[in-house]
Amino acid sequence: MASSLLSVASHSVSPSMREIHNKGKPRVGGSTLRFDKGLNSFSNSRSSGRISMTAAVNVSQFEGIPMAPPDPILGVSEAFKADTSDLKLNLGVGAYRTEELQPYVLNVVKKAENLMLERGDNKEYLPIEGLAAFNKATAELLLGADNPAIKQQRVATVQGLSGTGSLRLGAALIERYFPGAKVLISAPTWGNHKNIFNDARVPWSEYRYYDPKTVGLDFEGMIEDIKSAPEGTFVVLHGCAHNPTGIDPTPEQWEIIANVIQDKNHIPFFDVAYQGFASGSLDEDAASVRLFVARGMEVLVAQSYSKNLGLYAERIGAINVISSSPESAARVKSQLKRLARPMYSNPPVHGARIVADVVGNPTLFNEWKAEMEMMAGRIKNVRQQLYDSIISKDKSGKDWSFILKQIGMFSFTGLNKNQSDNMTNKWRVYMTKDGRISLAGLSLAKCEYLADAIIDSYHNVS
Amino acid sequence: MATLAARFLRRSSVAGVRSMSTWFRTIDPAPKDPILGVTEAFLADQSPNKVNVGVGAYRDDSGKPVVLECVREAERRIAGSEFMEYLPIGGSIKMVEESLKLAYGDNSEFIKDKRIAAVQALSGTGACRLFAAFQQRFHPNAQIYIPIPTWANHHNIWRDAGVPIKTFRYYYPESRGLDFAGLMEDIKNAPDGSFFLLHACAHNPTGVDPSEQQWREISSQIKAKGHFPFFDMAYQGFASGDPERDAKAIRIFLEDGHLIGLAQSYAKNMGLYGQRTGCLSLLCENEKQAVAVKSQLQLIARPMYSNPPLHGALVVSTVLGDPELKKLWLKEVKVMADRIIGMRTTLRENLEKRGSPLPWQHITNQIGMFCYSGLTPDQVDRMTNEFHIYMTRNGRISMAGLNTGNVGYVADAIHEVTKSF
Numbered sequence: 001m002a003s004s005l006l007s008v009a010s011h012s013v014s015p016s017m018r019e020i021h022n023k024g025k026p027r028v029g030g031s032t033l034r035f036d037k038g039l040n041s042f043s044n045s046r047s048s049g050r051i052s053m054t055a056a057v058n059v060s061q062f063e064g065i066p067m068a069p070p071d072p073i074l075g076v077s078e079a080f081k082a083d084t085s086d087l088k089l090n091l092g093v094g095a096y097r098t099e100e101l102q103p104y105v106l107n108v109v110k111k112a113e114n115l116m117l118e119r120g121d122n123k124e125y126l127p128i129e130g131l132a133a134f135n136k137a138t139a140e141l142l143l144g145a146d147n148p149a150i151k152q153q154r155v156a157t158v159q160g161l162s163g164t165g166s167l168r169l170g171a172a173l174i175e176r177y178f179p180g181a182k183v184l185i186s187a188p189t190w191g192n193h194k195n196i197f198n199d200a201r202v203p204w205s206e207y208r209y210y211d212p213k214t215v216g217l218d219f220e221g222m223i224e225d226i227k228s229a230p231e232g233t234f235v236v237l238h239g240c241a242h243n244p245t246g247i248d249p250t251p252e253q254w255e256i257i258a259n260v261i262q263d264k265n266h267i268p269f270f271d272v273a274y275q276g277f278a279s280g281s282l283d284e285d286a287a288s289v290r291l292f293v294a295r296g297m298e299v300l301v302a303q304s305y306s307k308n309l310g311l312y313a314e315r316i317g318a319i320n321v322i323s324s325s326p327e328s329a330a331r332v333k334s335q336l337k338r339l340a341r342p343m344y345s346n347p348p349v350h351g352a353r354i355v356a357d358v359v360g361n362p363t364l365f366n367e368w369k370a371e372m373e374m375m376a377g378r379i380k381n382v383r384q385q386l387y388d389s390i391i392s393k394d395k396s397g398k399d400w401s402f403i404l405k406q407i408g409m410f411s412f413t414g415l416n417k418n419q420s421d422n423m424t425n426k427w428r429v430y431m432t433k434d435g436r437i438s439l440a441g442l443s444l445a446k447c448e449y450l451a452d453a454i455i456d457s458y459h460n461v462s
Numbered sequence: 463m464a465t466l467a468a469r470f471l472r473r474s475s476v477a478g479v480r481s482m483s484t485w486f487r488t489i490d491p492a493p494k495d496p497i498l499g500v501t502e503a504f505l506a507d508q509s510p511n512k513v514n515v516g517v518g519a520y521r522d523d524s525g526k527p528v529v530l531e532c533v534r535e536a537e538r539r540i541a542g543s544e545f546m547e548y549l550p551i552g553g554s555i556k557m558v559e560e561s562l563k564l565a566y567g568d569n570s571e572f573i574k575d576k577r578i579a580a581v582q583a584l585s586g587t588g589a590c591r592l593f594a595a596f597q598q599r600f601h602p603n604a605q606i607y608i609p610i611p612t613w614a615n616h617h618n619i620w621r622d623a624g625v626p627i628k629t630f631r632y633y634y635p636e637s638r639g640l641d642f643a644g645l646m647e648d649i650k651n652a653p654d655g656s657f658f659l660l661h662a663c664a665h666n667p668t669g670v671d672p673s674e675q676q677w678r679e680i681s682s683q684i685k686a687k688g689h690f691p692f693f694d695m696a697y698q699g700f701a702s703g704d705p706e707r708d709a710k711a712i713r714i715f716l717e718d719g720h721l722i723g724l725a726q727s728y729a730k731n732m733g734l735y736g737q738r739t740g741c742l743s744l745l746c747e748n749e750k751q752a753v754a755v756k757s758q759l760q761l762i763a764r765p766m767y768s769n770p771p772l773h774g775a776l777v778v779s780t781v782l783g784d785p786e787l788k789k790l791w792l793k794e795v796k797v798m799a800d801r802i803i804g805m806r807t808t809l810r811e812n813l814e815k816r817g818s819p820l821p822w823q824h825i826t827n828q829i830g831m832f833c834y835s836g837l838t839p840d841q842v843d844r845m846t847n848e849f850h851i852y853m854t855r856n857g858r859i860s861m862a863g864l865n866t867g868n869v870g871y872v873a874d875a876i877h878e879v880t881k882s883f
Contacts (some may be wrong), residue, residue, distance in 0.1 A: 059691050060721050060747045061655070065600060068757035071764060074551060095547055101546050113541050120534075122527040124519055125735045128498060161584075161767035168766055177489050195765035298486065312548045313772035321488050334492035341495060342618035343591055343766065344584035350773035396523075400476035 001096040004286035070279035072191050080430040091437040094409045099443045106310045110369045112357040121230045122195035126346045128337040130159020133356035138318045153326035158319050159347045163273045163304030166319035172201035172339040185235045190243045211247050215414045217247050217404035231265045239287040241408020244436035254288050259341035269300040276308045278408045316351030379439050389451035409440045419457040504852040515863035518831045523865045530733050532790040536780035551760040553582020554775035560782035561741035578745035579755035582770045586696045586727030589742035591881035592699040595762045608659045613666045633668045638824030640670050649683045662695035663708040664830020666731045667858035677711045681718045692723040699731040703799035720743045738776025805864045810875035833859045841879040849875040
């Protein structure tokens with residue numbers, strides 16, 4: 001299964017080392033408890049050995065440390081850079097590219113940065129919870145400005161280091177305050193989810209999600225697995241544009257998912273990395289989250305502005321906890337701060353100011369919406385073009401319509417590891433080994449070439 | 463609230479389940495952060511006389527935050543930059559290179575030999591946290607020895623990383639100086655191969671630094687015990703005004719053959735507080751080891767934040783990479799350091815002029831942003847409640863918060879709360 005490929009590379013701490021510092025916390029369900037059993041050669045290393053050091057100061061304490069494997073996602077870009085072929089195509093990491101395959105800095109971002117420069121903003125520390133104007137804007141963007149939960153002050157929002165950092169804060173909150181609780185993540189999911197929960201020492205297991213037979217959603221499997229998880233499980237859901245598959249539940253399916261989660265007293269933990277980027281509409285892409293919140297459920301939501309505002313490198317996002325009362329929201333927020341302080345003290349200001357300025361200025365906000373529609377539109381066009389190219393060339397009768405049904409930056413091609421390797425080795429198409437391609441890195445001009453590569457890999461490689 | 467509950471319960475009776483979930487009932491409110499909480503309280507105070515000598519952020523003589531001119535110029539050059547893509551997990555290579563030159567020396571053999579594993583980190587906090595997590599992963603039985611006292615967040619960092627904390631003697635209240643004998647003894651008594659956290663310069667919160675000679679002896683003793691020295695350097699350039707001079711302790715250890723670890727921060731010396739820009743470096747035996755260690759640091763960083771923020775890194779590499787801008791920076795950092803040194807002198811003079819019965823030479827003996835005044839928590843509370851002067855309850859005064867406009871007032875207040883001693 002694709003996810004096992006990712007787990008090998010994710011990180012390499014043996015369970016036995018964890019136990020040393022488990023500090024008596026209850027371990028959850030032995031057989032379903034998953035920590036990565038990756039490369040752990042250093043468990044045999046001299047980690048506990050003490051070399052007698054008289055004059056030998058030059059012997060390092062870290063002598064036995066093995067080389068870590070490259071990150072399965074970010075490592076793809078590195079490999080791509082090293083490739084000298086003219087034909088190479090980077091469909092690895094999910095960063096938006098223009099039709100000319102250039103990175104794209106949104107015009108509203110440039111304007112916001114220039115505004116900041118003109119204003120001569122200072123560079124003082126933000127509070128631990130981040131920029132207030134940003135926190136207000138981000139919660140309103142997610143839930144809608146007139147959402148009762150916001151009006152009732154039941155939303156605890158803490159600025160985080162993009163999606164990753166926000167997820168990590170949520171994971172740390174779970175570890176500290178819900179000892180024994182487990183997390184359910186989709187099979188497959190973004191590769192870094194596992195790393196985050198592993199490093200936060202929160203046990204996780206998977207719910208069925210992707211059905212390779214249909215290259216679609218295994219809805220029954222998903223519901224069954226969520227149902228059979230112990231009460232009070234945290235269920236990680238992708239708010240929209242599921243990564244890596246691009247396969248989202250329908251609105252009706254979301255209702256059923258919400259029912260099951262409510263029935264089992266689970267806690268939904270949304271990862272919203274593509275709001276506005278999936279359909280082109282901020283509100284439409286937030287529908288799943290808003291549905292859950294409207295039911296009065298308590299929800300965790302991690303947000304990222306990496307893609308939708310192109311602020312990848314500035315690491316701007318938020319962790320939101322929608323709680324049942326303003327008083328508990330305040331307590332949760334205070335504890336999130338306490339987790340953030342020993343990680344980085346307070347979050348970086350630059351990206352937060354950009355978001356606050358863009359969202360807070362009606363002209364810029366409208367411009368942003370237009371640019372987002374443009375980006376989402378380009379990806380939809382590319383999907384269509386890719387699909388058209390494939391079916392015009394492939395006469396095998398295989399159903400490729402899943403390409404059009406999927407949404408967002410990524411497409412799960414259904415290619416397995418060998419086939420994905422063929423894409424890279426023979427065709428110089430760089431992608432992750434789980435068969436995921438980033439359509440954001442594809443131009444209309446390259447669709448024909450990619451179609452050839454996919455058809456060849458699918459049919460001629462097993 | 464009752465109607466709120468009723469509305470939810472109505473809805474839940476439709477769905478047939480308990481939707482008024484109360485998962486967060488058991489979550490207690492966290493105590494206020496002892497340092498950052500001071501600024502919060504200060505901001506809420508309406509008094510026109512209020513003074514903030516709490517958090518360690520530099521202020522000019524008008525009490526205003528400062529953005530360095532070299533930083534503004536760098537920002538002008540990079541504004542509207544075409545490049546906003548993810549940095550590598552290890553951050554900006556250029557920024558890391560410049561940081562290593564600053565700390566280890568422009569012509570450091572270790573840089574030439576590529577023996578330093580280094581990554582961009584989320585300022586000093588992030589660098590310490592990465593190291594703590596790295597230490598826990600590869601030396602799970604190890605502890606960290608931290609000085610008494612130290613920056614409060616050091617305790618949080620190593621605790622949250624799961625590394626047990628031990629302490630070593632450092633501050634000697636009677637002299638308001640260094641407990642050198644105690645320090646040396648504690649280094650000696652620690653088990654061989656322990657990890658020691660050292661403040662490279664401008665110790666926070668005391669402002670008490672070992673002398674050069676003392677550093678040499680400390681280095682020697684640490685070497686004899688095979689301890690691992692981890693330096694937290696948050697004030698390079700900011701302490702004496704000269705970055706080379708402030709890195710002296712590190713250079714001594716390097717000469718002695720130690721394989722050090724180092725957390726660097728640009729929060730104070732480049733005024734990049736909110737940008738969260740810093741660097742973690744570990745000196746290894748050889749290039750191969752450095753590559754392996756760096757790869758493992760990246761494995762820790764990836765599930766924390768994936769890759770570090772760009773803006774501050776661009777500023778740092780632009781400033782340090784351009785000879786003119788770097789010269790300007792050196793000038794500006796000296797101005798800041800000099801103003802603080804001047805304030806120390808003025809505060810001390812003011813207190814002595816008022817005929818205070820207590821000794822105050824520690825104010826000018828100490829170095830860097832902070833002064834460990836010797837005020838007790840009760841006296842600190844009086845400073846705040848009666849005089850609207852905000853500081854942390856350990857008696858730490860941020861000298862950067864003093865200026866010609868308020869130093870007399872603060873001296874009066876200190877005299878007032880201590881004169882009956």
